[in-house]
Amino acid sequence: MLRRAVALMFAFAVTQAHAITVTDDSGASVTLAKPAERVVSLAPHVTELLFAAGGGGRIVGAVTFSDYPKEAQAIPRVGDNKALDLERIVALHPDLIVVWRHGNASRQMDRLHALGVPIYFSEPKHLDDIAASIGKLGALLGTQEQAHASADAFTRDIAQLRARYAQRPRVSVFYQVWDDPLMTLNRDHVFDEVIGLCGGVNVFATEKPRVPTISTEAVLAANPEAIVTSTPGATQPDRQLPGLERWKRWTSMTAVARGNLFGIDGDxxxxxxxxxxxxxxxxCRDLEVARGRRGK
Structure with missing residues (x-):
């Protein structure tokens, strides 16, 4: 009995010594006894991060629009951001579930917690968080080498853009998320940081909440030098993404007068x-075009 007890204690100590613990984007600790081998991804961006971290081959279930890289399109679907197929998730026997904190319904999150499977909440809010997320997921997957390489490459690309554009003359920017109702982003969204590194200024940075609804009059009063929106990429939405045609009637607005209406692949x-x-x-290229149109 004593020998068996010692053996069990030793096994427990080894397990604890090799346990993997990271902090997710909600501030919670996520601990695995060993690297995850069967992962369910519950957001398209999560799927991309898992592939970047070297764990694409371990994803056994993903949600609709998990379409990048190409290999992700063959992963079995377990629902979308509105509804999850919980029975199918259970049937996949995951040892890690990665969710989007604000994209998955709280009621379904409660049911996922009840499964007893470790859950990692993913919602990078800053550019540095993206690299950090890749590293943390790599730790949970045991693929640190590839994860660090991907994170370093992203950090390097962002640093190069910042060095080239961040000190360029300021360009006031209105980013149109949606047109009915008219919506934008404030400074708490990662894209606001992208605008800043390109030498731009988000004209609605101080609005609340994170994705505020605004009026046409507010945009006209802000008089941005450039208006930017997302265009359909590989992901085809349920309905047409908002365009910028609506603004062309306001010819006195600087962005319209100078032709600074830009669309970028939403993906x-x-x-x-x-x-x-x-x-x-x-x-950054678009804002440089806007700078070149000054005084013309």
Missing amino acids: LINRPTPRLASGAEAL
Whole structure:
């Protein structure tokens, strides 16, 4: 009995010594006894982060629009951001579930917690958080080497853009998220940081909440030098993304008068993943075009 007890204590000590613990984006600790081998991703950006971290081959279930990289399109679907197929998730026997804190319904989150499977909440709010998220997911997957390489590449790309554009003359920017109702982003969203690194200024940075609804009159009063929105990328939405045609009637607004109405692939600017560096590069180029149109 004593020998068996000692053996069990030793086994427990080894397990504890090799346990993996990280802090997710909600501030909670996530602990795994060993690297995850069967992961369910409950947001498209999560799927991209898992692939970047070297764990694409371990994703056994994902939600609709998890379409990047191409290999992600073959992963079995377990619902979308509105409804999850909880029975199918259980049937996949995951040892880690990665969710989008504000994209998945709280009632379903409660049911997921009841499964007893470790849950990692993912919602990067800053550019540095994207690299950190890749590293943390890599730790949970045991794929640290690839994760660190991906995180370092993203950090390097962002640093290069910041060095090139952040000190350029300021360009006031209105980012249109949606047109009916008219919506934008405040300074608490990662894309506000992208605007800043390109030398832009978000004209609605101080609005509340994080995705505030505004009026046409507010945009006219702000008189932005550039208006930017997302355009359909590989992800085709349920309905047409908002366009910028509505603003062309306001010919006295600076952005319209100078032709500074820009659309960028939504897949590159709406997901907090390494591809945001490509979206940032596109925005930086557009704002440089806006600077070139001054005085003409």
